Amino acid sequence: MTRVFSGVKxxxxxxxxxxxxxxxxxxxxxxxQSDALFCVVDLHALTVDHDPARVRRLTRQAAxxxxxxxxxxxxxxxxxxxxxxxxxxxxxxxxxxxxxxxMRRMIQYKEKAARERExxxxxxxxxxxxxxxxxxxxxxxxxDEVPVGDDQAQHVELARDLAVRFNxxxxxxxxxxxxxxxxxxxxxxxxxxxxxxxxxxxxxxxxIVYLLDEPDAVRKKxxxxxxxxxxxxxxxxxxxxxxxxxxEILAACxxxxxxxxxxxxxxxxxxxxxxxxxxxxxxxxxxxRHKALCADPAYVEGVLRDGAEKARGMAKPMVDTVYRxxxxxxx
Numbered sequence: 001m002t003r004v005f006s007g008v009k010x011x012x013x014x015x016x017x018x019x020x021x022x023x024x025x026x027x028x029x030x031x032x033q034s035d036a037l038f039c040v041v042d043l044h045a046l047t048v049d050h051d052p053a054r055v056r057r058l059t060r061q062a063a064x065x066x067x068x069x070x071x072x073x074x075x076x077x078x079x080x081x082x083x084x085x086x087x088x089x090x091x092x093x094x095x096x097x098x099x100x101x102x103m104r105r106m107i108q109y110k111e112k113a114a115r116e117r118e119x120x121x122x123x124x125x126x127x128x129x130x131x132x133x134x135x136x137x138x139x140x141x142x143x144d145e146v147p148v149g150d151d152q153a154q155h156v157e158l159a160r161d162l163a164v165r166f167n168x169x170x171x172x173x174x175x176x177x178x179x180x181x182x183x184x185x186x187x188x189x190x191x192x193x194x195x196x197x198x199x200x201x202x203x204x205x206x207x208i209v210y211l212l213d214e215p216d217a218v219r220k221k222x223x224x225x226x227x228x229x230x231x232x233x234x235x236x237x238x239x240x241x242x243x244x245x246x247x248e249i250l251a252a253c254x255x256x257x258x259x260x261x262x263x264x265x266x267x268x269x270x271x272x273x274x275x276x277x278x279x280x281x282x283x284x285x286x287x288x289r290h291k292a293l294c295a296d297p298a299y300v301e302g303v304l305r306d307g308a309e310k311a312r313g314m315a316k317p318m319v320d321t322v323y324r325x326x327x328x329x330x331x
Contacts, residue, residue, distance in 0.1 A: 003175075004030045005143040007039035007081065010058035011050075014065050016209040016279060017188035017198035019286075020252045021149050027070030030147060036076040037141055037311060038066060043081050043088070044134070047127040048116065064300050065211055068290035077314075079307030081137065086315035090136035091129075093322055097166050098132050098158075106131050107154055135159035140315040142175045149187050151197060153179050170325040173318075188249060191225040194241040212287060215280045222246075222276035227268045235262040243268070246275050253278035 006026065008018060030036045042059045059080060071078050081087050103109065109131070113123045126133075138146055138159045146156045156179040163174035188198045192207030199208075209221055227242040235258050237244045247258035250271070265271040293300055324330060 001035045002033070002144045003142055004034040004036040004145045004147065005039070005138050005141050005177075006030075006037075006147050007041040007137065008062050008066070009041050009044045010055055010062045011045050011048075012058070012199070013210045013212065014062060015188075015198050015211065016249070016283075019069060019211055019282075020188050020249070022147060023066065023069045023071075025147060026066075026076075027072075031071060031076035034145070037143075037314075038071055038076055038078050039081050039137065039311075040066070040079075041081045041134075041137065044130055047124055047130050048112070049121060060297075060300070063304055064293045065286070065290060067300065067303065068286050068293055069211075073303045073307065077307045077310050078303055079311045080304055083304065083308035084311045084315060086140050086312065086319045087133065087136055090140050090315075090319045090322060091133040093326055094132045094136050094139070094162050094166075095129060096326070097162050097169075098129075098135075102158065102161070103128050103131065106158070108151070131155050131158050132162070135162050138177050139163055139174050140318055141311070142314075142318060143177045144175060145180045146177050147180045149181070149197075151187070153181075166322075166325075170327075173322055173325050188252075189241065189245040191221055191242075191245070194226055194245045209279060211283060212290065213283075215284075218280050218283065219276040222279060223272050225272060225275075231267075233262050233265040233268065233271055235259045243271070246271055250275040250278050253282045 006022065008014065008023075014023070026036065026038055031038075040059050040062045042055060045055050045058075063078065063080065066078055067073075109128055112127055116123050116127070134155050135158055138156070139162070146159070148156055156177060160176050160178070163176045167174055167176075190196045190198045190207035191209070206221060206224065207226075209218055213221070225242060225246060227246070228240055230240070233243060233247075234240055235244055235247050243262075244258065247261050250256075251258040251261055253275075265274075320330075
């Protein structure tokens with residue numbers, strides 16, 4: 001069976017973009033058709049300045065939301081990255097395989113480092129090397145497929161390159177993973193800045209629909225979404241990004257095609273109203289399930305504990321093999 005690995009970083013509250021672009025597919029497809037592991041990658045949240053208590057809180061919230069969204073521990077493995085030591089054990093070895101140049105070429109490093117410098121902060125070494133940790137996350141489990149959006153595809157390519165390089169130097173050890181991309185709404189855009197992704201780490205709250213937003217807050221954000229000065233509703237990602245974003249969100253909520261939907265509406269107001277209501281109804285069962293899970297924290301803790309134990313059992317043999325292959329003396 002194909003093995004799938006993916007994760008979410010607890011750097012902010014999960015958004016509609018996270019759900020439509022990744023989590024819904026994990027629940028509806030990947031966990032049912034694959035040997036799937038889903039991880040809250042909390043170590044990745046430490047690469048920039050952070051509040052420790054907030055990271056812990058968001059880690060628990062992210063795990064609870066994954067379960068609320070439909071991830072079933074009977075069908076997949078749900079765990080927290082820092083609970084499985086093999087991630088960091090393997091990461092250092094892969095740093096010994098990677099090189100400085102390919103780290104500095106990573107687009108997200110360039111962008112995040114530039115933002116840190118603009119704020120007058122220093123750039124942590126871990127921000128440069130965290131793509132290697134991400135590669136270790138993937139490679140530790142013999143992963144075949146990594147479902148990602150376009151912004152993470154470069155990281156999967158790095159994992160592939162490191163796996164191939166290690167196999168050539170030290171003998172065939174790793175499965176070489178491949179990226180898989182979801183279809184419609186793979187990259188939901190910010191409602192106020194439709195050229196930018198709806199990111200959970202973004203400070204632009206009015207343009208972001210969070211999974212735990214109240215219905216009235218969802219409606220307000222969608223109704224205030226940026227469109228353009230034209231009057232007709234046309235699906236054109238390049239020329240009409242704001243309208244295209246709304247059409248893609250509505251299409252993803254209803255399982256329809258955004259181009260077909262564009263012919264249904266004669267005004268932006270009607271499109272916004274229907275999109276807002278579709279999002280509210282999409283999120284309603286998830287929010288109800290989240291509320292129930294928050295009332296039973298012992299269940300969530302048990303899922304994460306069992307998930308970490310299962311993940312550790314899969315990763316340890318691989319990492320032990322890597323250690324021997326690269327020349328380390330067994331304990």
